[in-house]
Amino acid sequence: PYLAAYSSLGGSSGREWLRPSDNFIPRHIGPAEEETQDMLQVIGVESVEHMIEKTVPENIRLQKKILEEPIGESALIRELDKLAVKNQVFRSYIGMGFYNTLTPEVLRRNILENPGWYTPYTPYQAEISQGRLESLINYQTMVCSLTGLEIANASLLDEASAGGEALMMMFAASRRKKNTCYVDQHLHPQTLNVIRTRGRLFGFELIVGDPSTWDFENSDLFGAIIQYPGSDGVVRDFHPVVAKAKAAKVPVASSTDLMALALLEPPGEFGCDISFGSSQRFGVPLGYGGPHAAFVSCTKPYQRLMPGRIVGETKDAQGNKAFRLAVQTRETHIRREKATSNICTAQALLANIAANYAVYHGPSGIKDIASRIHLMTSCLVNELRNQGHVVNGGKESPFFDTIVVEPKGIPDIKERLLKNRINLREIDDTRFGISLDETVLEEDLKDLMGVFSPSGTMTDEEFHRATEIPSPCLGTHARTSPFLTQQIFNLYESETEMMRYLKALENRDLSLVHSMIPLGSCTMKLNGAVQLRALTNQQFANLHPYCPTEQAQGYHEMMKELKHQLCEITGYDDISFQPNSGAQGEYAGLCAIRAYHISRGQSQRRVCLIPASAHGTNPASAAMAGMKVVNIKMQEDGEIDFDDLKGKCEKYADELAAVMVTYPSTFGVFDETISEMCAMIHEHGGQVYLDGANMNAQCGICRPGDYGSDVSHLNLHKTFCIPHGGGGPGMGPIGVKAHLAPFLPSNPIHADVNDSFGPITGSPFGSCLILPISWSYIKLMGADGLFNASAHAILNANYMAKRLAEHYGVLFKGHSGLVAHEFVLDMAPLMKTSGVEVVDVAKRLQDYGFHSPTMSWPVANALMIEPTESEPKSEMDRFIDAMINIRQEIREIEEGVYPRDNNVLKNAPHTKQMLLSGEWDKPYSQEKAAFPLPWLKKNKFWPFVGRVDDVFGDKHLVVSRGEDDTSLA
Amino acid sequence: PYLAAYSSLGGSSGREWLRPSDNFIPRHIGPAEEETQDMLQVIGVESVEHMIEKTVPENIRLQKKILEEPIGESALIRELDKLAVKNQVFRSYIGMGFYNTLTPEVLRRNILENPGWYTPYTPYQAEISQGRLESLINYQTMVCSLTGLEIANASLLDEASAGGEALMMMFAASRRKKNTCYVDQHLHPQTLNVIRTRGRLFGFELIVGDPSTWDFENSDLFGAIIQYPGSDGVVRDFHPVVAKAKAAKVPVASSTDLMALALLEPPGEFGCDISFGSSQRFGVPLGYGGPHAAFVSCTKPYQRLMPGRIVGETKDAQGNKAFRLAVQTRETHIRREKATSNICTAQALLANIAANYAVYHGPSGIKDIASRIHLMTSCLVNELRNQGHVVNGGKESPFFDTIVVEPKGIPDIKERLLKNRINLREIDDTRFGISLDETVLEEDLKDLMGVFSPSGTMTDEEFHRATEIPSPCLGTHARTSPFLTQQIFNLYESETEMMRYLKALENRDLSLVHSMIPLGSCTMKLNGAVQLRALTNQQFANLHPYCPTEQAQGYHEMMKELKHQLCEITGYDDISFQPNSGAQGEYAGLCAIRAYHISRGQSQRRVCLIPASAHGTNPASAAMAGMKVVNIKMQEDGEIDFDDLKGKCEKYADELAAVMVTYPSTFGVFDETISEMCAMIHEHGGQVYLDGANMNAQCGICRPGDYGSDVSHLNLHKTFCIPHGGGGPGMGPIGVKAHLAPFLPSNPIHADVNDSFGPITGSPFGSCLILPISWSYIKLMGADGLFNASAHAILNANYMAKRLAEHYGVLFKGHSGLVAHEFVLDMAPLMKTSGVEVVDVAKRLQDYGFHSPTMSWPVANALMIEPTESEPKSEMDRFIDAMINIRQEIREIEEGVYPRDNNVLKNAPHTKQMLLSGEWDKPYSQEKAAFPLPWLKKNKFWPFVGRVDDVFGDKHLVVSRGEDDTSLA
């Protein structure tokens, strides 16, 4: 049988029966076996194999068996536990932008471990996303308040790449006219290196040096980047520097640390235009490097150049306050290669944790935490000096939590550290960096001081003396302005209140715990609970990204296996885990292609061919990689116009760097000519970038590395089960063929760049903490399971397409009349007959308790539906019923029963307030509005606000909370 | 200041500043410092100390400081981790009713780790509890189906005590006329010992022997108890035994194992009247003994004798199907000493896990699991025999998962087991019991077989051979009837569906994540997330209750400390952790008192004085302990009638065993004369049982052990933060003064009873897995924190009482005009003026999103309100506003604006279906019904069904799901 049936008494053959019955495959795949048969019948094929034959071109179908047998859930847990103990959690005082932190347990339990928070999609459907939106605007408010700037975004991928974004903002502000930027030598090395990568691709001149020596007046700069406090911990006085920059009209961006800003004058107050950094230490585990939410904040003039998503306030159709994603005109789906940045998936879940860390602690709590860190550091400095060591080069410079020490007379310092299981930053042979954080308990500080004392340990009395009279060492930089003054940060001191707040926000949002989220191209599949175990396992969660590799053996073993698995699945030869999103994978992949061409003396190859239907990140990433985007036409049937492609290949033969294609295409079709296309590109000296977003339709069926692609990103949050987290994390490792392997991203702190174009992320292995999710998924599924998943993704899509085709037009199909794993419904005709627009259908679906499919992409006035393999038939049937009923509601408009401008679609979504407050004055009944299908009476999800007004919000842009703004009011 | 303020920069004195800012105390206590001041002002006292002086009699106030300084959350986690590693998880094949199990991860995450499931109260308010009720009726359905009987309850405390309940059911069925019961010698020893305890107190003759020799005809029996399969694993043929019993009209109860019943003919089919057992192995962790849900099922004739709660079907006011607690007339709050059993808190949370394990696996999954266990056992038997060992005494008896082996020629067997980290049941010097379970992987079976092989290990080939041809060994007992045929067990194969089902059920239920649950006497306080960490830590969760003590050092260290803490807090000298609930604590405490009297030659002392206002469990427990209940009168002012007490003491001087008093009283008052009362009881030779349910008002303020009590139970789920789990778990350890210590419950498997009256629970330390919760709480709070918690419990109650007193009558106050930690509102006058009854107010509160306070107990027509210390002022204010608004709604009826029988109270609760389906025909608006206060528009909790019809349900009793009965339909 198609899904391996398990032993039952007497009916077992061989030793199959010995396998435990915790087989994950039927848990992952929605339809049961009988349902699968029914569905095959509906679409008119005999078997799953037959369906695959009809859908996927024969010449690319995989012939060999990949991977190993699947293991059950309990065996997986054992393997994971074995890996966990191979990771050793030392006390890490390495710092460098990554700090130990205490995740408040109430947040861990109710956000990080709660599918209500980690399974929703990016909040584009604002009415059913008010919880996340409120939380993200809290995040923005916190960033604005701490950095002293006016505008902040709802997170970026990591601090180092946020530095790259700041660089590009300033470049864009110069109207791309200038070429030079000053960069502070005290940036964290990884930030510097990632910024260098960005600059290299654009041919910028980055002048790295000591800000106090900068000569703004006589340089033609588009910007300057400083770090505050410096990577060495020193808090420098940037007033004069910024004043000089201002005089020369050069913008200044500052890397900074949110915790330090509780005590230090913020960058916005000493005149910076932009600030960026990480919010990791606000409760987000280290995770050997990520995922963490980075931020950028800026002054108003830089608002339209802000990368990433921004949440803003607006009103709904009834005039009530509502939140929604603001000024989307900056984003890639609108601006494509002209977008400020290629960011799509960001770090929403982690931003939500950081924001709620601030809500939970409030300003006085944060100040207490920062003060304690600082005072401990101050005691440490005194003690080290008393012991005769040289601290901060012997200077009395101000610091917050980080110092540099040159120990004197302790030749065995490294052994002592090892014995005490302590990691310090090894700056060079004689100097160590030490950064303290909120997790340091008295016993830890005592051990640390002990390491530097003559005997190697400290007595209680000595420690008592050393911690008696702490005194602040902030110099003249102490913060005087209040922060987090908004009511939301001053409301919830008790855990009960905090828990209720988190639950209230959760319950405003539609997530996978409620119903399917059939977003074409976005693959909202199951995030299996067992896969997520590593996330809150201390031995995975508490590793510093720069700790010695010996301490991370569990991680490295896991990554080695995952790399092997992904190569097997894709047909590639090597993988880099560095990219933190699909878009960042595109950027990394294109950079690898550029580096490859350069290595062969072909630096002129910069043209990147991209079909008009490509995802917006494709052109945006090409632009970021310094390429020139040339569009390829599409045919009527949704396939790439082969002739146009051929013509462009010939036209740009000398300059051709790459083509970017998505496969199966963004229209949901397996193009028949994919191998030919790849061959043609190669003939013309180009490389093939195959966007792997749709890899979930290919596992075990066909492999990009086999049919001609050179590089792909793999959106782990699509195919490989990373939860989408309401807009992130994601992850976009790239697979490459062997010839590109030397050009993969390099280690961010070991700056020897070699062939590579450099690092793209501050952490060597990106968002490492979530890799065990994908590793787990692949081990649980094995070859057959992955094949079945892809096959069911295709089957589910075809089942829905077939049933809906009687009511709506299905736009693109393969030559056999089948679609791939997603399909496009045409809504354009309805506009003419009834005035109903795509957005009306999307909002009306909310009344039925569903999240809309992808709206108007890749085709305008259409819905793209992707059920994923995880949805059971019953749920698809519910969705189909809803769509059919909506068609009937549209017919009522067509037939004149209800006016074109006052009907259940135009007025959707209907909130409980609309329905129950005051007099009911609509031409249809309240019941029709609320319960258009009978099951809604039991299982109703209420949109929290009425239809949001985007135009109003963008006109009156408000991106942070008002002072008196509470949540439930 | 009252709550220690933490360091801030420059303002720190001494070394306070070094403490991390993760102080739990302000997280636990609802009101912030400023709010505390405001509230003190409202009630008109100067300070918290002043308030305590006015509330608590001076002569009992604690003068010394108890306990240590509190520690922060992160320090607590470190301590817990240190304990965890001191527990060693061996592979335990000990069996005896406790088995390793795989908790499906989707259940662990969404039930066990989710406050939405673990914080609701027992589902007495049915309309806002439909999720748990559905899940519990699923549990009953599963038990009925697997055991082949018609009626099941919604869980009991553990298998052994369920055996005691079965004994008492049969005794009751004999109209208490007979005295003798047969008991199978193959019962698990702990079950036998717990049943013996029960019998001893009633003077039963329990004849323990081999059922095949039983002579029913010639004995005057009230019942017989068998075990199937036996503790030795043998599946015996009970057809002839039961036939003989039936002929003699003797009921038979069978202890049994749900997993075995997937393969074996169920007790109901071979004629048993009653069955009992544990559902632990359906996904509930071992936890060193509990908490686990036990079950009892029976035939219809025993229905009214069923102990514990039963969920039944009924209809709501609109005629829709609804669930609710059925036939409550059996329960202690109605029947008092005549109740079938003293059970109150049971094991709802664990029953929900077990039920959902069945929903998740379905009949074929469960059959697969059972088959695999059985076939592995069968292979093991073959292999052991091949190796020359004696299995099952050399007999070919049928078995399921358990066997007895007498190894031959392996003198170092114990060392081998140790080396392999394997625990077997050590039956005697030569024989071992082995029970396999679903967690056994191939590698485990191989290791186990290896231990018994000549070389001590097995090769892969040998293992392969040994597992090649498994054959079932069920003899003639194979089950032929289908089970779990109801649709609910055949719906949710995929994890996505299962997750949605769990979330759908969760979201029907009002829990602490939504709003306060101000139940007088039930103390629904915060269950801090950090306190719950041990629950899902494998090193706490996976220990077998009978594993060697060396393997449980972490537990024992924790229990030693907890015992010390609890003695410090209560003034007692010793503690027993065995009781699994408050009621079981009462039973254990009264048994200790009886044993004490007996030890002094005073076995005639059997009279137990109990105030009329006592909780129903008090008289029920006294009856169970074989005591005679004599009621004490109450005064008008809610205090015990001292003269009546005195008179009864004198009257029963010779027979006086004990008095049971609750302190502060069930009316919420600190009786002034408590020490005098205790002294008087002692003078008359009696002992004082102080019901510790209200200990949460006394911590750090006064101690029962100081003012004269001899024994108390401590409801850990009230004072010490065990989550109530929707009706359990709870726990009721008892504290005793030194003279009673020898009479504490004894170890359930080491039958040397000594002074003790015996064990009361099958696990030596009761529900051990949840003890770390209370331990954590006490460490986090320290002396000051606990004092503050009790003080705030009193402050919050007084604040609410004061504010509500302007609108309702507050019934009882102390002489200073203050109440204790709870208070009683009189609703009786409203009945006259408006026809509104208490229940109408309770149901109307649901429309406001609140759970009703305790209804009509301890005073009829009244509401008893206990806010707890964890509720913030804002939440109390919301509740007060709701109550005030309801008073206004009542006034509208009084004034004739709305009819007495058709108004917002009588029609409450209002569901969304009522409000939005069809025409609205009530005399008030939909808005008034749904949103009587403005904040409800944002934050509305919808009752899932209309007012339930109890009478209808009890008339047409249905306690399991219909075949076609799905959830959301």
Ligand SMILES: Cc1ncc(COP(=O)(O)O)c(C=O)c1O
């Ligand atoms: C086809 C395609 N390519 C690339 C991306 C970008 O991936 P990410 O959101 O991880 O940056 C997406 C995201 O939806 C996509 O659909």
Ligand SMILES: Cc1ncc(COP(=O)(O)O)c(C=O)c1O
């Ligand atoms: C005063 C009192 N005593 C005893 C009990 C019984 O405790 P348990 O429910 O844990 O059996 C309760 C429970 O509500 C109670 O309120």
Ligand SMILES: O=C([O-])O
């Ligand atoms: O965020 C995504 O577009 O998947």
